[in-house]
Amino acid sequence: MDLTRPCFVALTARGGILARRLADVFGGEWHATRRAADSGAGEPDQRIDDVIPHLRSLFLAGRPVIGVCAAAILIRAISAHTRSKHSDAPVLALSDDGKIIVPLLGGHHGANRLAEAIATETGGVAAITTAGDRAFGIALDEPPAGFVLADPDSAKAVMAGLLEGRKAVLSDDLPDHLAETAKEWRDWLSPIAASSDDRDDALRLHLSLRPAEGALADCVFHPRRVCLGLGASRHCPVDEMHDLVRRGLDQADIALAAIEGVYSVDLKADERAILAMADAAGHRLHLFTPDQLEAETPRLHEPSEVVMREVGCHGVAEASALAAAGPDGVVLLPKIRDAHATMALALKPDGAGPSQSSRHNGRVMLVGIGPGQHDWRTPEATAMIASADELVGYGFYIDLLGGLSHGKPRRDFALGEEEARCRYALEQAALGRDMAIICSGDAGIYAMGALVYELLARDEAEAGVSQAARRVEVMTAPGVSALQAAAARSGAILGHDFCTISLSDLLTPWDQIEQRIEAAGLGDFVIAFYNPVSRRRRVGMAKAKAILLNHRPADTPVVLATSLGRPEEEIRHRNLGDLDIDEIDMMTVVMVGASTSRRIAHAGGEAVFTPRGYAKHLDSPAQSAEHQSDTNEETPL
Numbered sequence: 001m002d003l004t005r006p007c008f009v010a011l012t013a014r015g016g017i018l019a020r021r022l023a024d025v026f027g028g029e030w031h032a033t034r035r036a037a038d039s040g041a042g043e044p045d046q047r048i049d050d051v052i053p054h055l056r057s058l059f060l061a062g063r064p065v066i067g068v069c070a071a072a073i074l075i076r077a078i079s080a081h082t083r084s085k086h087s088d089a090p091v092l093a094l095s096d097d098g099k100i101i102v103p104l105l106g107g108h109h110g111a112n113r114l115a116e117a118i119a120t121e122t123g124g125v126a127a128i129t130t131a132g133d134r135a136f137g138i139a140l141d142e143p144p145a146g147f148v149l150a151d152p153d154s155a156k157a158v159m160a161g162l163l164e165g166r167k168a169v170l171s172d173d174l175p176d177h178l179a180e181t182a183k184e185w186r187d188w189l190s191p192i193a194a195s196s197d198d199r200d201d202a203l204r205l206h207l208s209l210r211p212a213e214g215a216l217a218d219c220v221f222h223p224r225r226v227c228l229g230l231g232a233s234r235h236c237p238v239d240e241m242h243d244l245v246r247r248g249l250d251q252a253d254i255a256l257a258a259i260e261g262v263y264s265v266d267l268k269a270d271e272r273a274i275l276a277m278a279d280a281a282g283h284r285l286h287l288f289t290p291d292q293l294e295a296e297t298p299r300l301h302e303p304s305e306v307v308m309r310e311v312g313c314h315g316v317a318e319a320s321a322l323a324a325a326g327p328d329g330v331v332l333l334p335k336i337r338d339a340h341a342t343m344a345l346a347l348k349p350d351g352a353g354p355s356q357s358s359r360h361n362g363r364v365m366l367v368g369i370g371p372g373q374h375d376w377r378t379p380e381a382t383a384m385i386a387s388a389d390e391l392v393g394y395g396f397y398i399d400l401l402g403g404l405s406h407g408k409p410r411r412d413f414a415l416g417e418e419e420a421r422c423r424y425a426l427e428q429a430a431l432g433r434d435m436a437i438i439c440s441g442d443a444g445i446y447a448m449g450a451l452v453y454e455l456l457a458r459d460e461a462e463a464g465v466s467q468a469a470r471r472v473e474v475m476t477a478p479g480v481s482a483l484q485a486a487a488a489r490s491g492a493i494l495g496h497d498f499c500t501i502s503l504s505d506l507l508t509p510w511d512q513i514e515q516r517i518e519a520a521g522l523g524d525f526v527i528a529f530y531n532p533v534s535r536r537r538r539v540g541m542a543k544a545k546a547i548l549l550n551h552r553p554a555d556t557p558v559v560l561a562t563s564l565g566r567p568e569e570e571i572r573h574r575n576l577g578d579l580d581i582d583e584i585d586m587m588t589v590v591m592v593g594a595s596t597s598r599r600i601a602h603a604g605g606e607a608v609f610t611p612r613g614y615a616k617h618l619d620s621p622a623q624s625a626e627h628q629s630d631t632n633e634e635t636p637l
Helices: 013-025 051-060 071-081 111-122 131-136 154-163 176-188 238-252 272-280 290-294 305-311 317-325 379-387 395-399 418-429 448-456 482-490 510-523 540-548 615-619 621-626
Strands: 007-010 029-032 065-068 091-094 100-105 147-149 168-172 203-207 219-223 226-232 259-265 285-288 330-337 341-347 363-368 390-394 410-413 434-439 473-477 498-502 526-530 557-562 570-575 588-592 598-602 605-609
Touching: 007 013, 007 051, 013 029, 013 065, 013 111, 051 065, 051 071, 051 379, 065 071, 071 091, 071 100, 091 111, 100 111, 154 203, 154 219, 168 176, 176 219, 226 238, 226 272, 226 317, 238 272, 238 330, 238 341, 259 272, 259 317, 272 285, 285 290, 285 317, 290 317, 317 330, 317 341, 363 379, 363 418, 363 448, 379 434, 379 473, 390 395, 390 418, 395 410, 395 434, 410 418, 418 434, 418 448, 434 448, 448 473, 482 526, 482 557, 482 570, 482 588, 482 605, 498 510, 510 540, 526 540
Parallel strands: 007 029, 007 065, 065 091, 168 203, 203 219, 226 259, 259 285, 363 434, 363 473, 390 410, 390 434, 498 526
Antiparallel strands: 091 100, 147 219, 226 341, 330 341, 526 588, 557 570, 557 588, 598 605
16 A cells, blocks of 8 residues: 555535545545535545544554645644654645645645645645745755755754855765766755855755765755665674674765665565664665576676575675666675675666565564554554555454555455464565454454464474565554453453453363463452353353352452443443353453452442552551552553
8 A cells, every 4th residue: 555645535525526636636545424425526435434533544544634624623633643743644734625725744744745736736825834845945854755864953954044045055976877866956956056146155055975974064965876785694683784784884985874775685584683774774675586686696796606505696785785776786885794794785876777676575464453443543553554455354353444444455354264364464475565464452362463473483384384474574563452441441450460361162171261260260360251152152151150259259340341442332340149141242351350359339330440459558658658669550661
């Protein structure tokens, strides 16, 4: 999914017609409420049921949002989730007649340019308030694609000087291979360039592949034209790779920010040192096959028979850099090595493309979506879902994503097909795709996380996955689990030690489950029971009740929490002794209190809490002060 595609969100019929037209012009998506979709402009890319959560999800996913609506609606949707002017996605408000376009966020990350382009299309006015854009039509901290400002903070002082009437002297020290690149940069800055008459007081702007130096210029820009090739022996220390790259960049006199991409052989897709270096450089790791790299052998400075025997090509680091730089690529630094790591640098000349097609390393993203409602889904989870090439999971869970899943490829699996869905996601990621496994609650709690890692831990001959699949990157976004949601909705039943027990005997023998219930009863733990019943399992919860009644009183509070976070949510309070198993279904988590748990009435209704031991300190202030450190909340780690 292209996260740079703008989303034109319309709330009215008139706005729907405009949004559809602009989405077609700018290669974006049209998202519409029912009223907007009934405008006669055709079927929208996504229909919206709940506007504020939908806008929030788009923003958190990093999508440019153009709301054909009042600016206040957009502000209410995103105000609590803004982070930094350097990272916030563009957000624009557009009147439904197209006459007023207001960039609200991301002015220097595409919003101002998009506002001006929309204004040109609609004949409207772009209400741009950024001083540099108004005065010169450019923003120094938003250079064209392929360029980066070495120090983003330097732009503020330079722009202030320009607004005071000073001009800029432009200089570069790029090689002849990048003459067109230098011209593109100069053309962009032409509105602020000094003439021969006003150079004495001019600001200095410089374009270079070299690291920025304080005395070099007031602003230094780097063109991203250098390809970094990496190789490593298995389990190469991360620090060794970082030190080697730092040494190589110093030797070649190249700035890290000038790196266009990081490349290696696909057999190293899981090499931690290489992945960490790519991350430090701000890039996804891109991969070539050994056969692709072998085609670069005639251009290598030192082809290696040892590497050929180990990997299947005569070089990795230098061959990767050259394959990315293209047939006319220029070696800036031949392969250098340390004990376990190799690196090389190649320059991609003007107009050059790679001589071999690479793919990025595939990822499996384990996404816990909580109970499914927008407000309980983390921004990290939303971003993973938006960036995935395909969604994988039980169809009901994917449906809970609502508009976030619309138009995105998905592969539904039935209950009982957990192994198939995890295996599918891993093998697809081995092809270079980003796969999101959608889990209710938290992916690591009775969900797909453990199964993914179990498959990764097995060889293919032992019912595991392929070697390529074992090299994919696995990421996890935490989610609100059923036990957390149930505890929050019912008070503070998890205020002291607790455990979780699944009553499903599909994968765990019942005698082991009984042992765990007995142990939890002896330990007087609060217990969260998952999978308490199913259509065929009706006796497990009854047996658990009988066991626990041997260890705690019949009036022990029990919370039955059903369909948490959804419109049909229901919280019921019961006592252990009179718990009726027939009122529990598959959508219910059962929370059984400890012997100390209490139920009280309060303004919000009933609540259950489990004391942690504060009472003795409340009753004895002197003792409370003496043991303060024992009763504080646990220290964040």
